Amino acid sequence: MEIRSTSEKDLDVFVDTVFAAFGKHPTPPDEDGSGVWWSALEPERGLLAVSDQGRPIGTACAYSFELTLPGGATVPVPGISCVGVLPSHRRQGVLTAMMRRQLADLRERGEIMAVLLASEAVIYRRFGYGPATYTRRLTVPRHRAALTPPRAGQEPTGSVELLRLSDCRDLVEQLYDRYRRAQPGAISRPPLWWTRQAGHPPTAPTQRYIALHRDADSTPTGYACYSLDDSLAMLVDEIVSLDDAAYTALARYLLGHDLVTEIAFRHFPTGNPLRWQLADFNAGSLTGETDWLWVRLLDIPRALTSRSWSADGELVLDVDDPFLGERTRHLLTVRDGRAECTPTDREPDLSLDVSDLGSVYLGGTAPSTLVRAGHIRAHRPDAAARADAMFRSEREPHCLHWF
Numbered sequence: 001m002e003i004r005s006t007s008e009k010d011l012d013v014f015v016d017t018v019f020a021a022f023g024k025h026p027t028p029p030d031e032d033g034s035g036v037w038w039s040a041l042e043p044e045r046g047l048l049a050v051s052d053q054g055r056p057i058g059t060a061c062a063y064s065f066e067l068t069l070p071g072g073a074t075v076p077v078p079g080i081s082c083v084g085v086l087p088s089h090r091r092q093g094v095l096t097a098m099m100r101r102q103l104a105d106l107r108e109r110g111e112i113m114a115v116l117l118a119s120e121a122v123i124y125r126r127f128g129y130g131p132a133t134y135t136r137r138l139t140v141p142r143h144r145a146a147l148t149p150p151r152a153g154q155e156p157t158g159s160v161e162l163l164r165l166s167d168c169r170d171l172v173e174q175l176y177d178r179y180r181r182a183q184p185g186a187i188s189r190p191p192l193w194w195t196r197q198a199g200h201p202p203t204a205p206t207q208r209y210i211a212l213h214r215d216a217d218s219t220p221t222g223y224a225c226y227s228l229d230d231s232l233a234m235l236v237d238e239i240v241s242l243d244d245a246a247y248t249a250l251a252r253y254l255l256g257h258d259l260v261t262e263i264a265f266r267h268f269p270t271g272n273p274l275r276w277q278l279a280d281f282n283a284g285s286l287t288g289e290t291d292w293l294w295v296r297l298l299d300i301p302r303a304l305t306s307r308s309w310s311a312d313g314e315l316v317l318d319v320d321d322p323f324l325g326e327r328t329r330h331l332l333t334v335r336d337g338r339a340e341c342t343p344t345d346r347e348p349d350l351s352l353d354v355s356d357l358g359s360v361y362l363g364g365t366a367p368s369t370l371v372r373a374g375h376i377r378a379h380r381p382d383a384a385a386r387a388d389a390m391f392r393s394e395r396e397p398h399c400l401h402w403f
């Protein structure tokens, strides 16, 4: 078997092989290659595994994204996707070989970390990825959707306008970009995703309504992208807002929609105040709680010094990376929210696998939870609490981009 990089001329074979790995057939794109989820693929960042007989049997690719870190810094990240091996060639080490090659390539490019969305949670930990953000759905039956009235002096001052997605793509793109720069865990949607209508709504060409919120000065501050199905259930693909007032106004608009049986909010963030604003706290049900963005650190010192930190202090981290055969020990020193990271031979506070460091990195998983789960070993009684205070993100990490 050979693993080779792809280029533009491999695109059809690449797409065909990915679909075969998932047991599906590709739908034809528009003449210019747009209008399907894979329209934004970067063919020069793909890998193709080819059997000894010359048959393509496996695929993997990387998108060029930016990731927002706790504190608001953004870093370039490869978004790993289209990972597949033909059913006829599974469990023979094809994926393992592709992951090894891909991580080596990413290191060579100087990437700090990689991210992905896992089709199954059992696949990627062995390659050093850890789940770092989570998602779930809130569903509210329309007859229980009443919200508590706003407190005196906090009445909404903005407005909501109903638009069709096809009429306001540029505005939606700009709002998403402003939102993701302020939201830890959020991923950029490169211009290609919008111009080629790749991915899922609102970048996909699917028909959708957009509820656009403007503040009192008529400045757009958020949108909700939604549709109703034949049974009159409303599906909200995403709400993107620059502040809580916009989110609340959009939720009020959606929950007040007539002739709707229920309103389902996809990607409902942990810590979102909407349940507290419902007159009946139990009106909504939370379902589909699942991992979303997985993080794989490739350059630990650069990763740790790129984000900001919520508490000053020192931590010695002993990090095992079995897949890459590396064991490194780092002294993390945080002063005024910024970190220095140096090699050390001091006794460790925490011993952990690189996948667990990926899980706690964005602040969405408390180190103490992984200590209690038996993943991380704490060598001092106060180490887990100290790590919790330092790794916590003031704003909970959240990602709603699908790739």
Ligand SMILES: CC(=O)SCCNC(=O)CCNC(=O)[C@H](O)C(C)(C)COP(=O)(O)OP(=O)(O)OC[C@H]1O[C@@H](n2cnc3c(N)ncnc32)[C@H](O)[C@@H]1OP(=O)(O)O
Pocket: 021, 022, 080, 081, 082, 083, 084, 085, 086, 089, 090, 091, 092, 093, 094, 095, 096, 097, 116, 117, 118, 119, 120, 122, 123
């Ligand atoms: C980011 C993304 O694109 S997510 C999409 C992932 N792709 C899919 O889900 C498509 C359908 N599945 C597939 O194409 C394949 O089953 C893959 C890509 C998941 C795995 O490919 P394979 O070539 O079979 O993996 P490989 O042989 O290298 O297995 C490595 C190890 O992972 C384990 N493993 C791999 N996939 C799975 C799985 N789905 N469930 C449980 N264990 C798995 C193997 O058992 C093996 O374990 P071992 O090292 O202890 O023996």
